[in-house]
Amino acid sequence: MALSDTGTARRPIGLEGDAFSRWLSQHSPTLLLGLLLVLLPAAATDFVLDQIVGWTLVLGMIALSLMFLAGYGGMVSLVQMTVAGLAGYSITVLGASSLPSISLFWPWWVAAPLAILIAVAFGTLAGALSARTEGIYTIMITLALASAFFYLTLQNWSIFNGFNGFTSVPAPIFLGVNWKSPVPLYYLILFCAGLSYVAVLYVSRAPFGIALQGARDNPRRMEAIGFNVMAHRIAAYAFAAVIAAVGGILLVWLNNQISPGTAGIQATIDLLVIAVVGGLGHPIGAFIGAFIYVILRTFALDALVAVGLDGRRFQTIIGLGFLVIVLFSPDGVIGIWRRWLARAASSRRGIGR
Amino acid sequence: MSSVAERIAAAGAGNAIELRGVSRLFGALAALNDITLTVRPGERRAVLGSNGAGKTTLLNCVTGDFPPTKGTVRFFGEDVTTLPPHERTRRGLRRTYQISLLFQRLSVRDNVYLACRGASRGRFSLIRTRSSDAIMQSVADLIVLVHLEQVADRLVGELAHGQQRQLEIALALAGAPRFILFDEPAAGLSPNERGDLVAILTALPPHIGYIIIEHDMDVALRVVESVTMMHNGRIFKEGAPREIEADPEVQQLYLGGGHG
Numbered sequence: 357m358a359l360s361d362t363g364t365a366r367r368p369i370g371l372e373g374d375a376f377s378r379w380l381s382q383h384s385p386t387l388l389l390g391l392l393l394v395l396l397p398a399a400a401t402d403f404v405l406d407q408i409v410g411w412t413l414v415l416g417m418i419a420l421s422l423m424f425l426a427g428y429g430g431m432v433s434l435v436q437m438t439v440a441g442l443a444g445y446s447i448t449v450l451g452a453s454s455l456p457s458i459s460l461f462w463p464w465w466v467a468a469p470l471a472i473l474i475a476v477a478f479g480t481l482a483g484a485l486s487a488r489t490e491g492i493y494t495i496m497i498t499l500a501l502a503s504a505f506f507y508l509t510l511q512n513w514s515i516f517n518g519f520n521g522f523t524s525v526p527a528p529i530f531l532g533v534n535w536k537s538p539v540p541l542y543y544l545i546l547f548c549a550g551l552s553y554v555a556v557l558y559v560s561r562a563p564f565g566i567a568l569q570g571a572r573d574n575p576r577r578m579e580a581i582g583f584n585v586m587a588h589r590i591a592a593y594a595f596a597a598v599i600a601a602v603g604g605i606l607l608v609w610l611n612n613q614i615s616p617g618t619a620g621i622q623a624t625i626d627l628l629v630i631a632v633v634g635g636l637g638h639p640i641g642a643f644i645g646a647f648i649y650v651i652l653r654t655f656a657l658d659a660l661v662a663v664g665l666d667g668r669r670f671q672t673i674i675g676l677g678f679l680v681i682v683l684f685s686p687d688g689v690i691g692i693w694r695r696w697l698a699r700a701a702s703s704r705r706g707i708g709r
Numbered sequence: 710m711s712s713v714a715e716r717i718a719a720a721g722a723g724n725a726i727e728l729r730g731v732s733r734l735f736g737a738l739a740a741l742n743d744i745t746l747t748v749r750p751g752e753r754r755a756v757l758g759s760n761g762a763g764k765t766t767l768l769n770c771v772t773g774d775f776p777p778t779k780g781t782v783r784f785f786g787e788d789v790t791t792l793p794p795h796e797r798t799r800r801g802l803r804r805t806y807q808i809s810l811l812f813q814r815l816s817v818r819d820n821v822y823l824a825c826r827g828a829s830r831g832r833f834s835l836i837r838t839r840s841s842d843a844i845m846q847s848v849a850d851l852i853v854l855v856h857l858e859q860v861a862d863r864l865v866g867e868l869a870h871g872q873q874r875q876l877e878i879a880l881a882l883a884g885a886p887r888f889i890l891f892d893e894p895a896a897g898l899s900p901n902e903r904g905d906l907v908a909i910l911t912a913l914p915p916h917i918g919y920i921i922i923e924h925d926m927d928v929a930l931r932v933v934e935s936v937t938m939m940h941n942g943r944i945f946k947e948g949a950p951r952e953i954e955a956d957p958e959v960q961q962l963y964l965g966g967g968h969g
Contacts, residue, residue, distance in 0.1 A: 559835055580774070
């Protein structure tokens with residue numbers, strides 16, 4: 357049910373649900389998944405923990421920021437990976453890396469908030485530039501910004517260290533915990549991803565989120581009933597940028613490195629693929645899409661080699677998978693899941709008769 | 710009379726809507742040509758005219774959807790000519806649309822809720838509204854007022870045409886409207902639904918004035934006290950419904966023109 361009842365948000369506003377048990381049954385799949393993820397370190401290897409699940413959650417967060425804008429706001433912003441990349445670069449330049457000539461080595465509690473602030477300022481500005489446009493023009497403007505940032509990082513050596521980027525970017529040590537080690541890092545990522553997921557779900561039914569969906573469905577009417585649609589859209593970009601920025605910092609801490617490719621054109625398109633394949637109808641879609649992507653990225657190469665094909669064709673597999681899912685379900689995996697639920701429900705009713 | 714009262718009267722505060730010399734060009738076409746029109750607070754006025762007479766353009770100039778090319782628009786004395794639509798809404802101006810402009814992928818309740826929220830504070834709130842909040846009571850009241858309680862939690866895209874027209878009206882009544890512009894509210898309604906519409910309009914609180922554009926004379930002339938006739942972007946007659954109905958020129962141009 358958790359998947360079927362929110363995206364287009366049918367649940368009445370303000371009906372908190374009279375009973376805790378109803379809330380529990382409504383959210384049981386989510387809670388079950390959450391519990392599973394919390395207990396995962398007991399069973400999984402470090403590789404699965406960080407390189408599969410951790411990476412999925414980080415990519416999922418960044419895709420979630422795109423899902424928020426595209427699903428609720430109708431704004432397909434290709435600049436979200438760039439916002440994440442800028443946050444990643446900022447934490448590297450302000451914090452620590454293997455390049456003392458560039459990095460400032462400020463403590464993490466100064467560098468991280470500043471990095472988020474810089475990235476959010478950029479994401480909001482990008483929103484202000486593109487919020488006046490619709491559809492294909494939003495895509496064009498945000499893609500132009502993403503390309504510009506990519507070439508800037510590629511060609512600027514004084515701040516971004518050009519083609520090489522930065523290596524040995526350590527996750528910080530605080531509260532007596534070394535967040536670089538796999539299990540603490542996993543929990544840090546899980547906490548941030550879980551918080552963003554719940555925040556997006558919650559806000560989608562708050563006045564701000566409902567108004568964003570109203571602006572998606574009919575911006576002219578939103579103006580006529582008293583909303584400043586432009587301001588609302590820009591605020592949505594700012595909200596999404598916070599999530600993308602945190603994701604960007606975690607991405608750097610997870611990979612220990614950042615380079616132009618982190619927020620390159622390919623990464624930008626991959627993020628769009630993740631969000632669309634997962635489905636824009638519900639926040640969980642971002643994480644489903646990220647999971648499929650990470651599995652393909654990690655295992656497609658070996659699988660191809662095993663059946664005697666060239667391993668470098670893994671992008672073809674990703675592309676074909678994208679085609680198949682979008683052809684059969686324009687609303688992604690979420691759409692398949694919802695139709696399956698609806699069919700199951702209607703056949704149950706049929707038996708009942 | 711004090712000088713303050715005189716100044717207020719001079720500023721046009723005595724009128725809900727005051728248009729002075731308003732023109733609207735679309736390229737070379739003058740959709741509105743030097744319109745001067747005043748409507749008192751609480752007054753109910755029909756604007757009639759054949760297709761292309763400029764009726765909807767007139768409403769768009771008042772709401773700011775398409776600002777006038779020339780002239781000034783005053784709302785309760787305040788010059789709103791250059792204000793964006795949402796600012797006019799916050800001052801108590803409302804409108805409905807000829808073709809329903811609704812939020813198709815949201816529920817009826819969400820649609821009405823947005824209209825109520827748009828007219829109040831907390832438009833950017835990140836905190837969910839509780840069912841005990843006063844705004845939810847206004848939402849429920851409005852849904853009952855337009856007889857949509859049976860479908861309150863359905864998506865608007867699934868509603869019948871008549872129900873969507875009723876929702877149009879509910880959105881315009883949200884908040885504390887001082888003046889409403891109705892753009893052909895009866896379009897596509899069944900005779901029964903037209904009866905409902907007349908009942909809803911006549912039951913509005915007396916301080917709420919409105920302008921109604923309507924092709925159905927049975928609806929229009931039953932719910933207004935004054936009529937403005939438009940033709941080719943100009944006003945050519947104003948009067949009480951009875952006078953307008955009896956006017957031979959009007960009959961020739963409009964009532965006899967196949968629209969009655």
